[in-house]
Structures are given as structure tokens and as C-alpha cells.
Amino acid sequence: AQSVAQPEDQVNVAEGNPLTVKCTYSVSGNPYLFWYVQYPNRGLQFLLKYITGDNLVKGSYGFEAEFNKSQTSFHLKKPSALVSDSALYFCAVRVPPGRRALTFGSGTRLQVQP
């Protein structure tokens, strides 16, 4: 079975500071990893993905994530946080060639303080 863990329920960071939202995974095989963001009363918006290739992937709104196979992690990062980044962030995984559906982590609420 595949699973994703987001160890922090909430992350607080001051505007302008770097932010990290942690994600670790447990799968059999090579994972496809994704980050989504959810604003209140909105759907999930795709941020970025790791499929293969470079371990550092860049996505929307200045976010990036680093795939670390040895640590089975896929942490989301941004060099300088904005108040508008405050939202709920979900890490998700799928393992080809099996189920295409995503397995989500429990979510991390990011709060950026002005």
C-alpha cells in the first residue's frame, strides 16, 4: 500500500522568510509525487509534480520541491513567503503502472504572518 505523511498540521512563517512544508512517502516502486494547494471553499490547485529526472522541480507561484529518494521525501519550498500563500497544502502520490488515483497526505496549513 502507498501512503503519504505530512508531519506538521500547521506551519507558521513570517512574510519574506523561506518556507518549507514537509512530505514523506512510503511506496513500493517509483513514485509520482504531487503538491496541491487548497484555498478556503475552493478546489485543489496543482502546484508541481515529480515524475522523473531532476530532483528539484519548479512549479507555480514560485514554489519548488526536492525529491529525495534516500529519505523518501518531497518537501515543498519557497524562498520568500507571501501572506497570500496562506492556505492548506496537500502532498499526493501515485505509483505507476497501478492505480491512477492519488493518495493524499493529511494536509498542512500554512500561515504566513505579515
Place this chain on the structure above:
Amino acid sequence: AAGVIQSPRHLIKEKRETATLKCYPIPRHDTVYWYQQGPGQDPQFLISFYEKMQSDKGSIPDRFSAQQFSDYHSELNMSSLELGDSALYFCASSEGQGTTYEQYFGPGTRLTVT
């Protein structure tokens, strides 16, 4: 760019009633997924369709059924509603045979069962 459309956005039903949720995928996307997100929970996969055939099944109750039509839109039919069915229901779409891999989510239908 066109996004995934879901209707209705909000739905209030009483216990034991039925509900039908509709999803219109992004044009040229041939795969549709349904997820259920309970209050404070991560999205849970229910069922998916590829080219109008059920492609995968998750934790969908027997009281629920779904199908994908010739125009690729999908409907989730829910019968004998229970209080515990109150949740946000997301539809997502993707290119089944493409290389983008990510799923694009609609805004969700908030179902309240009273």
C-alpha cells in the same frame, strides 16, 4: 483556460434522499476521478473512469454509483443519504494517455445531509 466544472456547487438533502452530482472535465481530458473530502480530512478517492469505462474503484459505498457519458461528463449518484455523507465532493480530470499525469480538480460540490 477551461477548467473542470461541477454542479451544483451546494446541495442540501435530507437523510434517505438521493443526490446527483455532475462533472464536466476539461476538454480533451478522457479520465475523470471522484474524491470525497470530509470536514478537516484529506480527499479520499471514490471511483474513476477512462473512456467511459470504470477504470478504478476506491472507497465508494455501495449506495453510490457513477458513470461517464459519451461526451465525457460524469455523474455521481448517491442514494439513501446518511449524515456521514456530508462532505465536499471533488471531480478531477486528466489526460488518460498523455504525459502530463497531473489531475485538475473542479471547485467541488458541498453536500450537506440533514
